[in-house]
Each structure stands twice: as structure tokens, then as C-alpha cells.
Amino acid sequence: MKQAIYIHERSDWTQWCWSDKQLLPLVSRVRILQGHLLGKLVTLGFDLKVEAQLDAVTLEVVKTSEIEGETLNNEQVRSSVARHLGIETTDMPAATREIDAIVEMMLVATYGYQEPLALNDLLGWHNALFPTGYSGLYSIKAGAIRDDSKGAMQVVSGGYGREQVHFVAPSADRLPIELERFLVWFNTSADEQDNLDLVIKAGIAHLWFVTLHPFDDGNGRLTRAITERTLAQSDGSLQRFYSMSAQILKQRNTYYKILERTQKGGSDIxxxxxxFLQTLEQALLAAQKTTDKIIRKASFWQNHRQQSLNPRQVKMLNILLTDFYGKLTTKKWALMTKCSADTALRDINDLIEKDILKKSIASGRSTHYEVVL
Incomplete structure (x- = not known):
């Protein structure tokens, strides 16, 4: 069987080329969506902008880990992000030190978007991902470039005896020069790169760094942190309001396939x-929907600011206005607020009388309730 030739084995492998004819319409659509989203956020008050950022950063941290098969506690991540953003966290669970480190790494990656990216930054970010020096049960070199002492760095799937090699990274002895070349390119301004659009640069940076695979583990998460930093440059804002990782996760199989195909191709990317740009477009469209929900929720509470509501009602209305899935029933209300079915029904009927909830047309077991907007 013929062995694959990877792009990094070509002498001119970073002389990237692409078709402007295919990319420019996508770049234009992405830029318009970025403008609409950031323009809408400008009209929001400070508290709502912070809430939008809290949602986006929490989503990014959770999903970038989930892509790698690691599930983080969503509420702990949200609590850590909130604390880092200066939001009150009294009613939130305390985050673990590991989650705090990951959140801080992601925020530092974007907050320093105007600063040059240095090798020490990457080593620090990697150390934050693996503070114990372990990835699961395996000891790794945390905060240090891999040395290939245990063999070549490979991306492999399948169980023992039926492994499939999808990619073999550059050898460790090449990494000092390759990383220096990457960082020089990354820190070069768009003006000096023939006005390279920053959303295209984000896509190139993503491909380039994940191809280098310079660490024992965590390469995907660091790649996406670098991507977020470049997108922050394209937005001209340290605040993040959309998540690329959430969209990549939705298309994870396609993501790995297009990466593998590209890494076995030529310099035309x-x-x-x-x-990458289509995925970014979907991330921006999803963020528009989230922002619209935040605006609707703020408007709802402004309209009902004089109403006297108990804590259970406030909690459930906030959930209904943001992340509720399915249909609201008395049973769900009781379960989610940890109260009796009778108490749940009284809460709901009170909101119906106040014209905040309405009952569905269906009756019997199909009875459910909706927020009046």
C-alpha cells in the first residue's frame, strides 16, 4: 500500500494558495454577519453585553474540550467564566482549579489579541491544560514541546490491532524551526501580507498549527485558542460573542475528514x-439567535418588572426564555424546581392570571404552557 505524503513533507508546504473567486463571496458574507452582530451588541447595555460574552465564552470552553472527548461541567465552567468577567457568582457552583485554568487560558488567548504571540505563551497555555502533567492516565510533557521519545506523533483511530493512521505530524527535531516560522508569520501584520483578510488568516493559522501538532496532547484545543485569537483580531474586540468550537463539534466528522484530506494534499487549501469560512458563518448566525434571545429576555423582564414573583417562577421563566427544550408541563416544572406537583400547578396558574404564561390548546396529557411574548 502506497504511503501517504503529507503536506509538511513538501519543501514549499507553507506557500499556501487558494482561489479568491471561491473565497471572496464567503469572506463578504462573514464580514457582513460580523458587522451585524457587533453592531447589535453596541446597542445593548453593559449588563447584556456581559451576559452575551458569558454565554459565548462558556460555550467555547465546553465545546472545545468536548471535541476532544472531554466533558466539562457546564455550570462550573459558567461560574469560572463569570468570576473572571467580574460577574456575581453567589448562586453558582465553585469551579475546579483545572476548569479555572482552562477558562483563564481561553480568555488570555483573546484578551491579548493585540500583542504578539510568543512561544512562551503557547507553553503557558499548554501547562494550563495539563497542570498535573497527566492526560488521563498518561504522563505527558506539560508546558514543553514534544520530543517523540515514545515514537512519532500520530492521529490514530480504531482499537488495538485495527488502528487506522489518519495523520503523522512533523518530527520533533523540526519543531523549533517550524514553530518559529509559524510565529513570525502569525505576528506579521495583514498589511505586510498583501492585506490578507483576517478571517482567511484564522483558517490558515488553524490548519498550520494543528498540522505541526507540537505537543504530546492538547493540540486541538490550543489550535482553537489560536483561532479565537485571530478572530478577535478580525473583530477588533477582546470580547467574544460567538463560538467556532460549538459549530466544529456539530460537524466533527466532517472536520476531521477535511483536515485529513487537506493534510494529504498540496499547497492549494x-x-x-x-x-472553515462556512463553519464561521454558521457560528455567527447561531450567535445572532443567542443575542436575540438575550434581547427578548431583557425586554420581557422590563415589561414585567412590577410583577411579584417567587424564586421558582423567576428561575423557570429565565430558563424558558433562554435554554428550555421541549414543552413545559406541570411535571417538568415540579422536577426542575424540586417542588410538589400541586405547588407547580399553583405557580403556573398564577403566571397565567398575570398574563405571563398561556395554556396550550391541547388538553389532558398533552397540556403544556408557553411564555406570552
Whole structure:
């Protein structure tokens, strides 16, 4: 069987090229969506902007880990992000030190978007991901470039005896020069790169760094942190309001396939960049919907600011206005607020009388309730 030739084995592998004809319409759509989202956020008050940022950063931290098969506690991540953003966390669970480190790494990655990216930054971020020096049960070199002492760095799937190698990274002895070349390119301004659009640069940076795979583990998460930093540059804002990782997770199989195909191709990376920009477009559209929900929720509470509501009602209305899935029933209300079915029904009927909830047309077991907007 013929052995694959990877792009990094070509002498001119970082002389990237692409089709402007295919990319420019996508770049234009992405830029328009960025403008609409950031313009809408400008009209929000400070508290609502912080809430939008809290949602986006929490989503990014949770999903970038989930892509790698690691599930973080969503509420603990949210609590850590809130604390780092200066939001009151009294009613939130305390985050673990590991989650705090990951959140801080992601925020530092974007908050320093105007500063040059240095190798020490990458080593620090990696150390934050693996503070114990372990990835699961395995000891790794945390905060240090891999040395390949245990063999070549490979991306492999399948169980023992039926492993499939998807990618073999550059050898460790190449990494000092390769990383220096990457960082020089990354820190070069767009003006000096023939006015390279920063959303295209984000896609190139993503492909370039994940191809280098310079660490024993955590390469995907660091790649996405670098991507977020470049997108912060493209937005001209240290505040993040959309999540690329959430969209990548939705298309994880396609993501790995397009990466593998590109890494076994030539220097023309048009198809990778098309995929990247389309995914960015979906991330921005999802953020628009989230922002609209935040605005609707703020408007709702402004309209009902004079109403006297108990804590259970406030909690459930906030959930209904943001992240509630399915249909609201008395049973769900009781379960989510940890009260009796009778108490749940009294809470609901009180909100119906106040014209805050309405009952569905269906009756019997199909009875459910909706917020009056």
C-alpha cells in the first residue's frame, strides 16, 4: 500500500494558495454577519453585553474540550467564566482549579489579541491544560514541546490491532524551526501580507498549527485558542460573542475528514478554507439567535418588572426564555424546581392570571404552557 505524503513533507508546504473567486463571496458574507452582530451588541447595555460574552465564552470552553472527548461541567465552567468577567457568582457552583485554568487560558488567548504571540505563551497555555502533567492516565510533557521519545506523533483511530493512521505530524527535531516560522508569520501584520483578510488568516493559522501538532496532547484545543485569537483580531474586540468550537463539534466528522484530506494534499487549501469560512458563518448566525434571545429576555423582564414573583417562577421563566427544550408541563416544572406537583400547578396558574404564561390548546396529557411574548 502506497504511503501517504503529507503536506509538511513538501519543501514549499507553507506557500499556501487558494482561489479568491471561491473565497471572496464567503469572506463578504462573514464580514457582513460580523458587522451585524457587533453592531447589535453596541446597542445593548453593559449588563447584556456581559451576559452575551458569558454565554459565548462558556460555550467555547465546553465545546472545545468536548471535541476532544472531554466533558466539562457546564455550570462550573459558567461560574469560572463569570468570576473572571467580574460577574456575581453567589448562586453558582465553585469551579475546579483545572476548569479555572482552562477558562483563564481561553480568555488570555483573546484578551491579548493585540500583542504578539510568543512561544512562551503557547507553553503557558499548554501547562494550563495539563497542570498535573497527566492526560488521563498518561504522563505527558506539560508546558514543553514534544520530543517523540515514545515514537512519532500520530492521529490514530480504531482499537488495538485495527488502528487506522489518519495523520503523522512533523518530527520533533523540526519543531523549533517550524514553530518559529509559524510565529513570525502569525505576528506579521495583514498589511505586510498583501492585506490578507483576517478571517482567511484564522483558517490558515488553524490548519498550520494543528498540522505541526507540537505537543504530546492538547493540540486541538490550543489550535482553537489560536483561532479565537485571530478572530478577535478580525473583530477588533477582546470580547467574544460567538463560538467556532460549538459549530466544529456539530460537524466533527466532517472536520476531521477535511483536515485529513487537506493534510494529504498540496499547497492549494481552497477547500479547507471554504469549509472553515462556512463553519464561521454558521457560528455567527447561531450567535445572532443567542443575542436575540438575550434581547427578548431583557425586554420581557422590563415589561414585567412590577410583577411579584417567587424564586421558582423567576428561575423557570429565565430558563424558558433562554435554554428550555421541549414543552413545559406541570411535571417538568415540579422536577426542575424540586417542588410538589400541586405547588407547580399553583405557580403556573398564577403566571397565567398575570398574563405571563398561556395554556396550550391541547388538553389532558398533552397540556403544556408557553411564555406570552
Amino acid at each position: 481552497t477547500q479547507w478554507l471554504v469549509w
